[in-house]
Amino acid sequence: MNRESLRETLSAVMDNEADELELRRVLAAGGEPELQATWSRYQIARAAMHGEYFAPGLNIAAGVSAALAEEPAPSRSGVGAPLWRGIGRVAIAASVTVAVLAGVRFYNQDALDGAQMAQQSAQPAATASSAAPIAQGPAVLASYNPSGEATLAVPVDHEAQLTAEDQRLLDYVRQHARQAGSGAESTLPHARAASLENR
Amino acid sequence: MRFIPCLLAGALLSPLAQGAESQNWLLRLQEAEQRQEFQGVFVYERNGSFSSHEIHRQVREGQVREHIQQLDGVFHESLRTNGQLECMTGPRYEQIMENQADGLRRVQPRTLAQWYDIRTAGQSRVAGRETVVLSLRPRDQHRYGFELYLDRETALPLKSLLLNEHGQPLERFQYVVFEPVEQPKLQAGQACRPVTNRxxxxxxxxxxxxxxxxxxxxxxxxxxxxxxxxxxxxxxxxxxxxxxxxxxxxxxxxxxxxxxxxxxxxxxxxxxxxxxxxxxxxxxxxxxxxxxxxxxxxxxxxxxxxxxxxx
Missing domain, CATH: 3.30.200.100 (MucB/RseB, C-terminal domain)
Known part of the structure; x- marks a missing residue:
């Protein structure tokens, strides 16, 4: 399968005209790292477009939590369509991995607070393990292993500095947010801008 | 067959009346943004961030001045006149001056209704005040939807949600205290560094x-x-x-x-x-x-x- 047809399929995906299986066929046929990478990026865009999970961005931890929280409970009974369930689970796990690998490391104190909040709300009983990830340095973001099929344990360096690339993007996000509102709702953009100021 | 037009009229009338009512609220909102003075405290929440802010808005001779100060975490304040940043805490910042026509461009609710399905979705209470809930659902997948909780008295949004296609909120802006007072005290502190023209x-x-x-x-x-x-x-x-x-x-x-x-x-x-x-x-x-x-x-x-x- 050549690059052009891959792109066509990808654009069909973006227009909601292709299904998951078609995409998987393309991926299987491709196999090259570059094609895989392109697919991964579009997978993020597609997932975001479908609102399936909040793409990585500034708060990977919360994104991961959200993705995991939204995952339907795996069925162990084997009744119904186990194949589909399996695909769904792997697909979600893959999207989470991509989120972490391709995510921009926009960490700041603020984002960490949010991450802890999200984790706590998702797992109120697990406060002991998520209480002090900053003090403990690299922390495990998420770990999910319901039946030994899909595992995710990604160490993340909370003290990671912004790269020049991330800083450039953040500058633009701020500039976008700080411009005057469009008139219909003037305070909301200012609130948005204000939430970007603390680092 | 005389009842068919009647039925049609009946079916059409309510959405039309609905549309007129919600668009009327939007017009009131736009006017209030230019006229209404108030002070209050709001929270802003998005994925990875939750913060609270104090706001004062003053209107003098057509100039809308707005001061926002963060109440939790790192201190931050900003002062805007007609949407333009005047000063702000933090590193020196240059901004591009707006054309009047640009920043304050008003969009007619009728035009907006081409891209959003605008309806009144009910009533609620925010910051202890009665609100009307406006739902703005996108007509295509290229934009997000909004839910606006407008103050019955002033028509200002006391709560605003941005929603993805599944109706899940992407951000929340919500007042916890809102007081429509005249001549609210508005003062920027020493740390508010003037913003220069780029x-x-x-x-x-x-x-x-x-x-x-x-x-x-x-x-x-x-x-x-x-x-x-x-x-x-x-x-x-x-x-x-x-x-x-x-x-x-x-x-x-x-x-x-x-x-x-x-x-x-x-x-x-x-x-x-x-x-x-x-x-x-x-x-x-x-x-x-x-x-x-x-x-x-x-x-x-x-x-x-x-x-x-x-x-």
Whole structure:
């Protein structure tokens, strides 16, 4: 399968005209790292477009939590369509991995607070393990292993500095947010801008 | 068969009346934004951030002044006049002065209704006050929906949710205290550093264009500035549909820039990609409160128009 047809399929995906299986066929046929990478990026865009999970961005931890929280409970009974369930689970796990690998490391104190909040709300009983990830340095973001099929344990360096690339993007996000509102709702953009100021 | 027109009229009347009522609320909201003085405390929440802020808004001789101060975490304040930053805590910042027509452009609710299904969705209470809930559902997948909780007395939004296509909130803006008072005290502190005017080169409207735009989005700004960090030229385009906005930044490609980058900060999508043009390679960055797929598609559609070079 050549690059052009891959792109066509990808654009069909973006227009909601292709299904998951078609995409998987393309991926299987491709196999090259570059094609895989392109697919991964579009997978993020597609997932975001479908609102399936909040793409990585500034708060990977919360994104991961959200993705995991939204995952339907795996069925162990084997009744119904186990194949589909399996695909769904792997697909979600893959999207989470991509989120972490391709995510921009926009960490700041603020984002960490949010991450802890999200984790706590998702797992109120697990406060002991998520209480002090900053003090403990690299922390495990998420770990999910319901039946030994899909595992995710990604160490993340909370003290990671912004790269020049991330800083450039953040500058633009701020500039976008700080411009005057469009008139219909003037305070909301200012609130948005204000939430970007603390680092 | 005489009952059929009656039925039709009956079926049509209620949505029409609905539309008229909700559009009326939007008109009141737009007017209130220009006239109403108040003070209050609001919270803003998005993926990864939750903060509370104190706000004072004063209207004198048609000038709307708004002071916002963060109440938790790092101290931060900002003062705006007619939407333009006057001063702000933090590193020195330059901004581009708006044209009056640009920043304060008003969009008729009727126009907005072409892109959003606008309805009154019920009543609620926010900050101890009675509100009317307006739902603005997007008519296509290229923008997000809004839910606005408008104060019955002043028509200002006391709560605003940005919703993705599944109705899940991407951000929440909500007052916990709201007082429509006259002459609220408004004062910026010592730490509020004056914002200076940034030099820009004006560009023709056709200098850059997007081959594809979501319906209803139009260009509201196009300028060329220089980046503070590298002193490199950057064209800045802003598009809006009257409610949602996105920015497009174009700069010459240089070593060290990423080829493809995507991220999502709460409601804000950011997409960067390398673009080959006859003037050499550029980096296109699309940032806005639009779905990531929409931002991606816009980034893919940017073309150089009237042969203008970035200088």
């Amino acid at each position: 030099e820009v080169r004006s560009l023709e409207e056709q200098a850059w264009r997007s081959e594809w735009l979501p319906a209803g989005f139009s260009l509201t700004r196009i300028v060329e500035q220089r980046t503070v960090r590298e002193d490199a030229p950057v064209a800045w385009l802003v598009y809006g549909d009257g409610l949602a906005r996105f920015s497009v930044f174009l700069e010459p490609w240089r070593e060290g820039l990423s080829i493809d980058q995507r991220s999502q900060l709460g409601p804000t999508a950011a997409v960067s990609r390398r673009l080959a043009t006859d003037q050499g390679d550029l980096l296109v960055t699309v940032i806005g409160e639009i779905p990531l797929g929409t931002a991606e598609r816009v980034a893919l559609s940017i073309r150089s128009g009237s042969g203008v070079m970035l200088q």
